[in-house]
Amino acid sequence: MHTKNLKDISKLSNVNKNYDLTFTKSILFGLKARQKTIESKWLYDENGSKIFDAITELEEYYPTRAETEILRKCSGDLAQFISPDTVMIELGSGSSTKTRLVLDALPALKHYAPLDISKEYLEVAAKGLSADYPSIEVTPIVADLTNEMKLTSALEEMPKLIFFPGSTIGNFEVNEARKMLRRIAKMKHVAALVVGFDLVKDTSKLIRAYDDSKGVTAMFNMNLLTRINRELHADFDLEMFYHEARWNDKLSRIEMHLVSKCNQDVYLLEACISFKAGETIHTENSHKYTADSFTTLSKESGWAIQDIWNDEEGLFAVAVLKPSGEFCLVSLA
Numbered sequence: 018m019h020t021k022n023l024k025d026i027s028k029l030s031n032v033n034k035n036y037d038l039t040f041t042k043s044i045l046f047g048l049k050a051r052q053k054t055i056e057s058k059w060l061y062d063e064n065g066s067k068i069f070d071a072i073t074e075l076e077e078y079y080p081t082r083a084e085t086e087i088l089r090k091c092s093g094d095l096a097q098f099i100s101p102d103t104v105m106i107e108l109g110s111g112s113s114t115k116t117r118l119v120l121d122a123l124p125a126l127k128h129y130a131p132l133d134i135s136k137e138y139l140e141v142a143a144k145g146l147s148a149d150y151p152s153i154e155v156t157p158i159v160a161d162l163t164n165e166m167k168l169t170s171a172l173e174e175m176p177k178l179i180f181f182p183g184s185t186i187g188n189f190e191v192n193e194a195r196k197m198l199r200r201i202a203k204m205k206h207v208a209a210l211v212v213g214f215d216l217v218k219d220t221s222k223l224i225r226a227y228d229d230s231k232g233v234t235a236m237f238n239m240n241l242l243t244r245i246n247r248e249l250h251a252d253f254d255l256e257m258f259y260h261e262a263r264w265n266d267k268l269s270r271i272e273m274h275l276v277s278k279c280n281q282d283v284y285l286l287e288a289c290i291s292f293k294a295g296e297t298i299h300t301e302n303s304h305k306y307t308a309d310s311f312t313t314l315s316k317e318s319g320w321a322i323q324d325i326w327n328d329e330e331g332l333f334a335v336a337v338l339k340p341s342g343e344f345c346l347v348s349l350a
């Protein structure tokens with residue numbers, strides 16, 4: 018990236034107030050790195066959230082089916098964590114589809130707070146739930162999980178069941194996941210955390226789940242470029258990039274990349290970003306765990322495992338964790 022003309026980014030945002038400063042900074046810094054990177058949270062604008070929902074319906078995308086099977090079987094067990102004042106806070110709630118299974122299994126639950134970065138999608142999902150579950154008070158929270166969570170004082174004082182499905186935890190680098198789990202463990206009045214995580218398995222099955230035959234995941238990934246073109250007046254030519262899913266064995270994760278088909282320059286605000294043919298933008302990680310590696314991560318992060326549930330095929334897991342009050346000494350640098 019040539020930075021000759023790139024002024025201080027905060028000044029850029031003063032030039033045009035329409036740019037979201039956090040988004041602008043993140044994209045510019047990410048594209049300036051040696052390995053060009055875009056934080057995966059930016060995949061979820063309104064269109065990205067819609068495309069993600071289409072992914073969850075694909076034959077190749079087993080995580081949603083497997084997690085739904087588990088929740089259908091086991092959600093009733095969560096009743097032990099519910100008192101009349103309990104709020105279930107769902108992290109990365111998206112369309113809140115699986116939530117309905119949990120709400121149906123927990124009739125005593127009267128407060129639900131879905132939290133997501135995708136504002137428009139969250140609002141629609143929250144309205145739909147309010148309409149279908151009139152006895153439940155629904156309080157949507159637009160927030161970025163990578164930051165400190167700021168709850169209203171009313172929510173802060175309520176007993177909490179934290180629900181974190183969808184293997185969204187896998188999108189975080191292990192160190193980041195540890196930090197986030199620690200932040201949740203330190204929240205007030207948390208009875209339990211229910212978290213869905215994807216399991217290590219045959220690489221070809223994993224690749225198919227992230228590079229499906231209908232090209233829906235490719236569309237999800239490419240939508241990032243459309244978003245950057247729209248919101249930052251960039252000129253990415255979508256025909257000149259393609260989607261790739263890779264297995265990184267060392268880090269036990271699927272990576273999504275956008276690969277440049279040729280040498281090219283892309284203009285974005287006042288910056289010129291140069292790509293060599295074959296160079297990639299790393300756009301998402303999806304870490305895969307074993308029961309053991311997830312147990313270690315949980316223990317290091319202030320949680321004790323109460324249960325780990327699996328689907329019949331052993332593809333996916335949902336863990337029920339309780340705060341342990343113990344935080345192992347692991348460097349969080």
Ligand SMILES: C[S@@+](CC[C@H](N)C(=O)[O-])C[C@H]1O[C@@H](n2cnc3c(N)ncnc32)[C@H](O)[C@@H]1O
Binds near residue numbers: 182183
């Ligand atoms: C993998 S999807 C899972 C959606 C849904 N929970 C499910 O199980 O199908 C990840 C969800 O987390 C949200 N998300 C991703 N990064 C986020 C962040 N940093 N802060 C808040 N929400 C985030 C996305 O908008 C999306 O709804």
